[in-house]
Amino acid sequence: MSLGRPWWQEARASLQRLLSAQEGVIRDDQRLKEQVIIPLDQVTMQLPAQVGDYTDFYASKEHATNVGRMFRPGGQALNPNWVHQPIAYHGRASSVVISGTDVRRPLGQILPHKEAEHPIMAPSRALDFELEMAAFVGKGNALGESISVEDAWGQHVFGLVLMNDWSARDIQKWEYQPLGPFNGKNWATQISPWIVTTDALEPFLTEAPLQSPPVLPYMQEETGRSMPDINLQVDVIPEGVAQASCVSKSNLKYMYWTFSQMIAHHTLGGCNLRPGDLLGTGTVSGPEPHQCGSLLELTHGGTKPLSLDQGSMSGQLGYLRDGDEVVLRGFCAKEGLPRIGFGECRGKVLPPRRQ
Amino acid sequence: MSLGRPWWQEARASLQRLLSAQEGVIRDDQRLKEQVIIPLDQVTMQLPAQVGDYTDFYASKEHATNVGRMFRPGGQALNPNWVHQPIAYHGRASSVVISGTDVRRPLGQILPHKEAEHPIMAPSRALDFELEMAAFVGKGNALGESISVEDAWGQHVFGLVLMNDWSARDIQKWEYQPLGPFNGKNWATQISPWIVTTDALEPFLTEAPLQSPPVLPYMQEETGRSMPDINLQVDVIPEGVAQASCVSKSNLKYMYWTFSQMIAHHTLGGCNLRPGDLLGTGTVSGPEPHQCGSLLELTHGGTKPLSLDQGSMSGQLGYLRDGDEVVLRGFCAKEGLPRIGFGECRGKVLPPRRQ
């Protein structure tokens, strides 16, 4: 990953050649085949890289507006800085886990009701997912140097994964002023197991939304603004129910800020990115209500439960209950090209630790 | 570090024995002595551990109040959550550097004047230090588990270092709502080179400030609240001047939140700490004006420059200029005990990267 794109391309081409039907090296060697091709259900997936630092952006205008309305009713939905820079926070690298890891409902400080003046310590009552995608950094930059908006995507992003930024909204809401989210989000961030490289995504790049007002020159993309067109979906499998319900469909192409801009901004002051660093987009919400990437938005802060499209026990979903399972999926599809899948990012909510 | 306190104590006792005047193993072996005892000026210090995650708290009531007054004039100086939990943010691990590393003034988005509606991109004009101390985690905890307030200091803190959380106030001020500090602080965090272990600090523990209102049970320290009494000092050596000026004297004992409470809160929701993780206290400001640990506070946001106590070129210090050098020092002293020094945390401001 640290070597740079020419090496990634060479490795990709070699693998594609070795796996093609025209090539006999693996195809005709039964013993080698058994050694290198392993059925997915016999594999335990691991994190694809050691995550040195994990940064989470806030790059969907729809998401930032929706959250601002709910967290700051009466105030400005979108802070004045939001249209000028890709807002982000440093997340917790130690708790980045792979798909299939179950996550424990966190205990935390929460306000028991709206008028409460004193917090209690209790298991979160507002457990949420966040539908995100994240870039793995390939080649990094030295401390004190920056990465230009032109180089960022092509030279520094190794590829993308799905990401569920598990969030406890009640903990987050009480703690986040003035230094941002902490215990509300540091107990689990989950990613899909394989990285889809920028070369594989190249044919699916599509124009990014127009930015108004114009951004500062260091984030202007002279050769066009683009993000991959990646269809995203969130399924919830409620506790005790066999069937999954789709609760959101969205697309990465809705992001207001591109990965190129996120990286140019992240490194503007000289912050060094290292190979294996993870850069989340923030929740990928689209313009339509069913395209929201979190239950916070989909259920209006838990007040308007979703009606699930199958016969579950209650048929309603507010925030997540113990035993509920969340599955993110993503794929690229375009006429004349093979479909590209991101696999899944799957996790079940375990009951809280005994106090 | 990951093994736990009994092993740290054993290693410490062995080293003390080997270095004592009564012990001949090193003393009487000239060749061995030359190999293992190296003059400090011939040594290049390195980070004492690989920092997996770096967290910075906000544990001084005086500092939080001072900053709140300046960043939110007219609003509440202290947010309602502040007295109920040790507020913190996740910092950037990649840019933690050792004493002696010079730091480059960051470029960033700033508002050019108070009434400006649009930011410019420019080198920070409000470069600051933050006088802090930080704990290195020794033994960690598993994801989903927590560390009790009773065990935190004694079983999980390996020891302490000095820390300068370099900050660009203008970048920070414009970016920090709603997700906290990002580019304002991720370009350099500097620590002193050796870790003073909890065993060495034991005789210097002193009572921590009374907390009112009482904290939730998971942060109540039944056997007494304590923090080490560590004298702290900030010197600035202005560009072109040979002599250092002391601009602040403070003490770790003023912290409202103890390390035990920070760790109990950090892990309450199951966040895993790993050996080598760094936990900063936040700026150590004391109750007196000259005990403030940042220029933001000492100069009232840069508006009231300090008069330095020596004949520098201007004799005044607002925010830091290129070439200014900042040196943090710390020591424990108590009648009848050897003095314990933290060495220094030293860094010079380099001019910004050419645009």
Ligand SMILES: [Ca+2]
């Ligand atoms: Ca997020």
Ligand SMILES: [Ca+2]
């Ligand atoms: Ca700080």
Ligand SMILES: [Mg+2]
């Ligand atoms: Mg998370």
Ligand SMILES: [Mg+2]
């Ligand atoms: Mg810093």
Ligand code: NI
């Ligand atoms: Ni009260």
